[in-house]
Amino acid sequence: MEETLTLSGDGLRKVFNRRTVFENVSFTAGSGSVLLITGRNGSGKSTLVKIISRVLSPTAGSVRFGPGGRETDDPWQTRIGLVSPYLQMFEEFTARENLSIAMRVRGLPFDGARADGLLERVALFPRRNDPVRTYSSGMKQRMKYAFALLHAPHLLILDEPMSNLDEEGVGIVRRIMEEQRSNGILVVATNDLTDIGHFDTQVDLNERH
Amino acid sequence: MSATEMTPARFLRSVIAIFLKDWRSELRTRYAISALLMFVVTTIAIILFSLGSEGASADALAGMLWVVIFFGAMSGLSRTFVMEEERGTTLTLQLIAPASAVFFGKLLFNLVLVLGLNIVTVLLYAGFITGFVIRNVPVFLVTILLGSFGFAAAATVIAAIIARANTRGTLYPVLSFPIMLPLLLTVINATRLASEGAFFQEAAGEFQILISYIVVVVVISYMLFEYIWKD
Numbered sequence: 001m002e003e004t005l006t007l008s009g010d011g012l013r014k015v016f017n018r019r020t021v022f023e024n025v026s027f028t029a030g031s032g033s034v035l036l037i038t039g040r041n042g043s044g045k046s047t048l049v050k051i052i053s054r055v056l057s058p059t060a061g062s063v064r065f066g067p068g069g070r071e072t073d074d075p076w077q078t079r080i081g082l083v084s085p086y087l088q089m090f091e092e093f094t095a096r097e098n099l100s101i102a103m104r105v106r107g108l109p110f111d112g113a114r115a116d117g118l119l120e121r122v123a124l125f126p127r128r129n130d131p132v133r134t135y136s137s138g139m140k141q142r143m144k145y146a147f148a149l150l151h152a153p154h155l156l157i158l159d160e161p162m163s164n165l166d167e168e169g170v171g172i173v174r175r176i177m178e179e180q181r182s183n184g185i186l187v188v189a190t191n192d193l194t195d196i197g198h199f200d201t202q203v204d205l206n207e208r209h
Numbered sequence: 210m211s212a213t214e215m216t217p218a219r220f221l222r223s224v225i226a227i228f229l230k231d232w233r234s235e236l237r238t239r240y241a242i243s244a245l246l247m248f249v250v251t252t253i254a255i256i257l258f259s260l261g262s263e264g265a266s267a268d269a270l271a272g273m274l275w276v277v278i279f280f281g282a283m284s285g286l287s288r289t290f291v292m293e294e295e296r297g298t299t300l301t302l303q304l305i306a307p308a309s310a311v312f313f314g315k316l317l318f319n320l321v322l323v324l325g326l327n328i329v330t331v332l333l334y335a336g337f338i339t340g341f342v343i344r345n346v347p348v349f350l351v352t353i354l355l356g357s358f359g360f361a362a363a364a365t366v367i368a369a370i371i372a373r374a375n376t377r378g379t380l381y382p383v384l385s386f387p388i389m390l391p392l393l394l395t396v397i398n399a400t401r402l403a404s405e406g407a408f409f410q411e412a413a414g415e416f417q418i419l420i421s422y423i424v425v426v427v428v429i430s431y432m433l434f435e436y437i438w439k440d
Contacts (some may be wrong), residue, residue: 072387104223105306106223
């Protein structure tokens, strides 16, 4: 029987310049579930998101993601999608070129039809050949969703998912979150619970200092 | 093997994709190319005016050629990492590429850039500085090739280190000089041998030092890069 994908964090601690951001953070989230990360400003939500995304190392503890909570040989770059305010696109390139770069740098083939479909979905298709630097902040946020979803990640991590989005953009993101909930694992870092609705596990960083 | 496992072929595709991204970005912005060219032209003009009608020894001319190349490289080679940091795309690259693929992609980009810089510098230097004569061209070409590789290898890892610093502009040449000193002394000596018309066998010792330098720098950079790049 095939084991379900599990994301688990065990005893996570992060220290910056002798300041403990958080400690003793542990969680488990299985396929089809939503992990919510909450905490006041400066409590380390984005730091925890970066640790789960493997772009930052924890001072102590570990994060594992794979069947039954075990790591696989697959590089995590092909399994994780991230949307966050501090993630920047390559602005001298167009939306379509950014998606092509994202796939080719991962060493994966670029599927132009899928890229166009995603750009259509986030309502950027008419502007697909314009450099990203000409986009508004809301359009850049939509672009990040296309960038994060192109390789169909099992784990989608959203930090402040609705920032800069208009009503139409919020609707698009809600549908993306619903889909991810049924196809893999969704991690959301936010203090606005209307962003997310239902969740299965919560990590409250206010209690982890 | 799963569909997403990092095979050698996939790793190579990733390296080439990072190189092409940087190359196309450079062709659009021309940031490093403009800085390199302006520096080379200005420095050669200053040397030309300083020397006037007076000649200089083969030693001095070989040394001055590599001074132009060293500072030219310093003005442009750090851009590959500094630009990612300034635009905030370091995290984006960390998210989509393994650290080693980033290192080799950037190394390839810097190698192409420094090779281009060296070709332009040598052509201008040989064209304008009278008295700079190469009597053994194969020895000189091997020196330029190995010297370029050594410069690119050292410059890439130093650029990755200084990209996070606030004083990156001044830190780059300061940090590069001691690390590149063995390389500089060797290429200056090999260039002097080429201008004196020495045989290939006479320069073989210099080439062995250059190859050893390149191997050591690339291997150490590869081993350390993940720590430099990630945190």
